[in-house]
Amino acid sequence: xxxxxxxxxxxxxxxxxxxxxxxxxxxxxxxxxxxxxxxxxxxxxxxxxxxxxxxxxxxxxxxxxxxxxxxxxxxxxxxxxxxxxxxxxxxxxxxxxxxxxxxxxxxxxxxxxxxxxxxxxxxxxxxxxxxxxxxxxxxxxxxxxxxxxxxxxxxxxxxxxxxxxxxxxxxxxxxxxxxxxxxxxxxxxxxxxxxxxxxxxxxxxxxxxxxxxxxxxxxxxxxxxxxxxxxxxxxxxxxxxxxxxxxxxxxxxxxxxxxxxxxxxxxxxxxxxxxxxxxxxxxxxxxxxxxxxxxxxxxxxxxxxxxxxxxxxxxxxxxxxxxxxxxxx
Amino acid sequence: xxxxxxxxxxxxxxxxxxxxxxxxxxxxxxxxxxxxxxxxxxxxxxxxxxxxxxxxxxxxxxxxxxxxxxxxxxxxxxxxxxxxxxxxxxxxxxxxxxxxxxxxxxxxxxxxxxxxxxxxxxxxxxxxxxxxxxxxxxxxxxxxxxxxxxxxxxxxxxxxxxxxxxxxxxxxxxxxxxxxxxxxxxxxxxxxxxxxxxxxxxxxxxxxxxxxxxxxxxxxxxxxxxxxxxxxxxxxxxxxxxxxxxxxxxxxxxxxxxxxxxxxxxxxxxxxxxxxxxxxxxxxxxxxxxxxxxxxxxxxxxxxxxxxxxxxxxxxxxxxxxxxxxxxxxxxxxxxxxxxxxxxxxxxxxxxxxx
Numbered sequence: 128x129x130x131x132x133x134x135x136x137x138x139x140x141x142x143x144x145x146x147x148x149x150x151x152x153x154x155x156x157x158x159x160x161x162x163x164x165x166x167x168x169x170x171x172x173x174x175x176x177x178x179x180x181x182x183x184x185x186x187x188x189x190x191x192x193x194x195x196x197x198x199x200x201x202x203x204x205x206x207x208x209x210x211x212x213x214x215x216x217x218x219x220x221x222x223x224x225x226x227x228x229x230x231x232x233x234x235x236x237x238x239x240x241x242x243x244x245x246x247x248x249x250x251x252x253x254x255x256x257x258x259x260x261x262x263x264x265x266x267x268x269x270x271x272x273x274x275x276x277x278x279x280x281x282x283x284x285x286x287x288x289x290x291x292x293x294x295x296x297x298x299x300x301x302x303x304x305x306x307x308x309x310x311x312x313x314x315x316x317x318x319x320x321x322x323x324x325x326x327x328x329x330x331x332x333x334x335x336x337x338x339x340x341x342x343x344x345x346x347x348x349x350x351x352x353x354x355x356x357x358x359x360x361x362x363x364x365x366x367x368x369x370x371x372x373x374x375x376x377x378x379x380x381x382x383x384x385x386x387x388x389x390x391x392x393x394x395x396x397x398x399x400x401x402x403x404x405x406x407x408x409x410x411x412x413x414x415x416x417x418x419x420x421x422x423x424x425x426x427x428x429x430x431x432x433x434x435x436x437x438x439x440x441x442x443x444x445x446x447x448x449x450x451x452x453x454x455x456x
Numbered sequence: 457x458x459x460x461x462x463x464x465x466x467x468x469x470x471x472x473x474x475x476x477x478x479x480x481x482x483x484x485x486x487x488x489x490x491x492x493x494x495x496x497x498x499x500x501x502x503x504x505x506x507x508x509x510x511x512x513x514x515x516x517x518x519x520x521x522x523x524x525x526x527x528x529x530x531x532x533x534x535x536x537x538x539x540x541x542x543x544x545x546x547x548x549x550x551x552x553x554x555x556x557x558x559x560x561x562x563x564x565x566x567x568x569x570x571x572x573x574x575x576x577x578x579x580x581x582x583x584x585x586x587x588x589x590x591x592x593x594x595x596x597x598x599x600x601x602x603x604x605x606x607x608x609x610x611x612x613x614x615x616x617x618x619x620x621x622x623x624x625x626x627x628x629x630x631x632x633x634x635x636x637x638x639x640x641x642x643x644x645x646x647x648x649x650x651x652x653x654x655x656x657x658x659x660x661x662x663x664x665x666x667x668x669x670x671x672x673x674x675x676x677x678x679x680x681x682x683x684x685x686x687x688x689x690x691x692x693x694x695x696x697x698x699x700x701x702x703x704x705x706x707x708x709x710x711x712x713x714x715x716x717x718x719x720x721x722x723x724x725x726x727x728x729x730x731x732x733x734x735x736x737x738x739x740x741x742x743x744x745x746x747x748x749x750x751x752x753x754x755x756x757x758x759x760x761x762x763x764x765x766x767x768x769x770x771x772x773x774x775x776x777x778x779x780x781x782x783x784x785x786x787x788x789x790x791x792x793x794x795x796x797x798x799x800x801x802x803x804x805x806x807x808x809x810x811x
Contacts, residue, residue, distance in 0.1 A: 319726035382656055399660070
């Protein structure tokens with residue numbers, strides 16, 4: 128296989144707060160290839176967004192990347208000086224955020240913002256930059272892009288605003304786009320439109336995409352590979368079909384069984400007891416231990432990330448579908 | 457619907473319009489020949505809804521379709537601009553004040569945001585226990601025990617009742633909101649996006665609580681949500697709204713298996729599902745029009761793949777197309793309503809493989 132567009136190894140991002148060290152990301156590793164979609168799934172506080180911010184070098188104090196490497200096409204981003212970082216951010220790696228109202232400047236017209244983004248990385252004339260901005264808007268399906276360039280962010284609807292954010296991410300033809308819950312605030316029909324744009328983008332331009340979400344169903348439709356995060360760590364990683372059809376980590380399985388549409392109507396959902404632990408004082412050993420039905424004494428020590436033929440699972444007692452079939456049959 | 461028994465709650469032809477009047481500047485401008493008018497939002501436009509005792513009705517729609525306004529009309533938090541509201545067959549507007557007060561207690565609401573809907577300066581004991589004491593359901597001296605029993609019922613530790621809302625997690629706050637609604641012994645709960653703000657694993661816990669409470673207390677729910685999966689799981693019957701109007705209502709299994717209205721079909725086809733892998737998303741065109749200026753005729757016609765000239769002029773009526781099934785679409789006149797519209801695709805066939 129060719130070199131990965133992005134390879135993250137043993138990434139640790141910790142926040143040094145008054146209440147103690149919050150290990151928001153604690154030993155995360157994955158890789159994404161050109162034209163592929165990696166889904167990063169987890170509930171609130173699982174560290175999925177901080178992982179995204181870390182890749183872009185956007186972690187603010189008291190947070191700090193304390194260990195690990197972030198290799199973009201073989202080049203370690205962690206060794207870069209701030210000025211070098213700026214040549215990467217928005218150029219080779221772009222990010223799409225959950226709330227486009229917060230990422231677009233409300234007092235500048237769309238064209239001003241887009242031309243600025245182009246000219247920050249490329250020595251081109253304003254008219255060329257404007258041309259590129261227009262093309263990017265057209266590519267994400269904004270009707271009459273020429274007129275819309277002169278509009279302000281508040282003149283767009285939520286879905287259109289998110290398209291503008293995607294268009295800005297596309298401007299410099301990045302190698303990698305990180306999308307952090309970009310459709311969570313949108314309606315179902317608008318979400319489908321945005322997902323369609325994202326798919327088209329990967330197919331046509333070979334951009335690698337990291338899609339951060341809490342919605343397993345979106346991942347099922349969009350991603351090629353998936354990483355499930357819990358309490359700052361990846362607990363399971365594999366292709367979408369493997370992970371969703373035969374989850375091996377008890378947490379992944381619990382999550383899948385909690386999603387209503389898979390279950391029969393009116394029947395109580397299988398639920399995961401308890402709630403996500405505080406990251407300030409995680410329980411000893413496996414962070415999921417206290418909510419897990421398979422936990423034993425062994426789980427009091429830290430489970431390593433086992434590699435089971437291309438699949439990774441951080442559990443001493445992974446679920447094997449065959450075993451269960453034998454046990455019940 | 458059995459004719460001998462009146463529905464628990466019925467809304468007949470209710471509309472709710474929100475009017476933004478002109479300010480002084482605009483009125484002055486009008487004197488000089490400008491043509492500024494009041495802005496009118498038809499949040500709910502002529503909706504009939506009957507909910508039987510013990511039924512769970514799911515109300516689905518996208519943002520701005522008026523589903524929350526309809527929920528508030530059902531509870532009585534908004535007075536309808538037009539139309540009437542019946543409780544156990546009696547027009548609420550004609551009830552005596554005493555009977556109306558009892559009706560108000562019998563219908564309770566659970567709000568979307570478990571952070572904003574609890575008073576941050578009140579202890580849980582007062583949040584949950586205030587209403588039953590005020591309404592004389594329990595004495596002041598029995599309040600503590602009463603609150604304790606309610607908290608246990610919704611799965612919270614009763615020893616936490618002296619705490620403030622900020623000391624609880626999102627899922628626990630949702631439970632406090634439910635306990636508060638249950639405190640006045642209601643028959644009917646309107647749940648407005650009650651699980652939307654929760655993580656998947658916590659959402660499952662709260663949904664299970666709703667199912668258990670319904671069995672234990674014989675409650676009736678109007679469950680408002682944009683999440684079709686949640687609604688499918690919980691509801692007996694589903695009502696789909698689009699721009700202030702009901703476009704389709706049917707029993708849950710039928711609606712999900714054979715959606716009739718083109719909007720319902722599009723909605724169901726576009727819901728991401730776990731068993732639909734690597735699908736090619738093909739979204740319906742366009743966006744939800746502004747409720748300030750809804751399109752004439754059928755509100756859905758600008759986005760509808762089957763739109764006919766008639767759809768641009770005439771508003772389709774919500775007609776019974778099969779027992780218990782209602783749909784507002786002119787296509788049902790074309791083919792007698794026996795089949796879903798011709799190009800109807802069941803959601804399963806939408807799972808297009810990349811191959």
